[in-house]
Amino acid sequence: MSSPTRPTLKSIARRLGISPSTVSRTLNGQGKSNRISDATQQAVREMALELGFAPNRLARSLRLKKTATVGLVIPDVSNPFFAAIAHEVAVAAREHHYSIALCDSQEETAVEVESLESLAHWHVEGLLVCPVGESGEHFRDWERGGTPLVVIDRVPPGCDFPSVTSDNRGGAKDATRYLLECGHRRIACIQGIPTTSSNEERLAGYREAMEAAGVQVDERLVVGESFLEEAGYCGMRKLLGAKPRPTAVFAFGNLLALGAMRAVRERGLTIPSDVSLIGFDDYPYADHLAAPLTTVAQDCRALGRRSFERLYEAICSGQPAERACCRVPTTLVRRESVRSWE
Amino acid sequence: MSSPTRPTLKSIARRLGISPSTVSRTLNGQGKSNRISDATQQAVREMALELGFAPNRLARSLRLKKTATVGLVIPDVSNPFFAAIAHEVAVAAREHHYSIALCDSQEETAVEVESLESLAHWHVEGLLVCPVGESGEHFRDWERGGTPLVVIDRVPPGCDFPSVTSDNRGGAKDATRYLLECGHRRIACIQGIPTTSSNEERLAGYREAMEAAGVQVDERLVVGESFLEEAGYCGMRKLLGAKPRPTAVFAFGNLLALGAMRAVRERGLTIPSDVSLIGFDDYPYADHLAAPLTTVAQDCRALGRRSFERLYEAICSGQPAERACCRVPTTLVRRESVRSWE
DNA sequence: CCTCTTAGCGAAAACGTTTGTGCAACGCCT
């Protein structure tokens, strides 16, 4: 009872007493060019409809060497930032009649490696990946396959695939400059995974702005080593213990900011009167927080869409996408988590 | 240069001067049972390693009639609630060596229908779907295919597939009772899509609690018709305009609560002094909101995991999963968005 | 009546696997 064996080209052909090729051609709109009579075409279409025929895409893909599928590898889909990217990719893929195979690498490089292999087995036509970022060795293997790949958000060290990322340096620079303009001088930052490009760029932007303003960076004030909430919490605890305490903190990720807020709160302090905070990434809730969060908003939708489109072009052209990095601008959205000193 | 044609069973066989079947058997660990000599097996394995052989899962699936893939259809992956489910499903799938094909139905039934079709073409072995919920007609077609399907969160009208949902009625009852205990009597609610089971159940729980407390439900105080943020906003605006104004509002979704907060804020009012608010769904940010949100927390992880596991069992057993609905308990997390009247 | 088009379709190979069956060659027993 379970499987009434879906109809196939063959079964349709058999019922009509014709050959599978004829059925295939009509159903693919090649009836005219192959001189299938209108009568036959009619019959085929009717029968297909009646039986609810759906072509087996496995067989089709095998034959055509085209799967119309792209892989999407994401460190954690439940992170709103990545979720937004995934959403946009899914929408774009649908528009182009592509399917997407999703893997959640759980922020672990080992899982990421495994995911890449799995997707290779499925012969996806292209790969979109937000790398965990610690290492990029395993991407070498992928490269040999000749399947296009586009990296999103974080570029792992030693990886020169085409990428789509936010303008991290610019964003961080804007944020830091803003803090400086507000009169802050002891500005700390809680960074993410230090080896990732996005982190490095943000750090660079931070340093650059500090330097331009002629204020020395106190190295004890740059803390953190992962993008997770816990790291934000620990980082902020450490910073609050420092003396003199920094007057402003720049958190390099949404989860980091969240953890930082938890630490501040736990200490009985308030933002921004006791300490100012700026985050990276925006989200709908930011507006309603106890201290509405000033943050460097990334355009997740653009990230998702642009990356899919670059990949799609590469797939269609048969060429790997241009190695160049595509930068999506960020915008500083000013809310109320930064205190102004005059 | 693009495609150096990945190695196949055949190519390995040719190089070694043996037959593809032998290669297949060794690589599948059936060497012993098929009396392939150790020498041959050695040679095969080495060659496979050297060429970086990866079996073509399309061909494999075609032959085996097993794709080791499940479809996941979600109304909006960027919604934290669904994102959490997706994450958990992805993790569970990986543990069972299953791949997942993702579709975002964009909260539109038409897209959902299309997604189902697409996934059927791919011959996924099972389907997990969080339905948009307006209608369940199109699920009938799926049923004929004999492929197991599990519905998550919302059960559309007239759909009797196995499902995994939160204990919506219980959760809503708890929340309403809590409001009553706090002394509220004029309690409004902003509902989501009225035809969905989750909405109906929440509404039922609300009514039940009200009735049990002997307070009449004022029908003008139940507003709303979608789960989107905008609906929450409009709903709250309407409620704030009512006279006498309700003292408490129960929003049936996370986005609804968000929209409601926006409306309150815009009106220059505060939660909970001017109006109390309870939400449905929990999220990490709730703690840090201006008025830390009291909410009925759903166990998204359990929802995701349980649904995958039910599906997996159905797949393995060859039977469709039990029609019964699996209920995941909710917990009321009390924060500070509800004012207590004595 | 013979050839040439052209319309209309079928046969078969191929994509890369898996698997049931067949079949040599070898050793062993009687």
Place this chain on the structure above:
DNA sequence: AGGCGTTGCACAAACGTTTTCGCTAAGAGG
């Protein structure tokens, strides 16, 4: 020497498509 069991592998079909090539029959032209 003949029979038998075992070892070690090859052949071929099948999964459901797509596509190249070619075939037949009818009509047109001479």
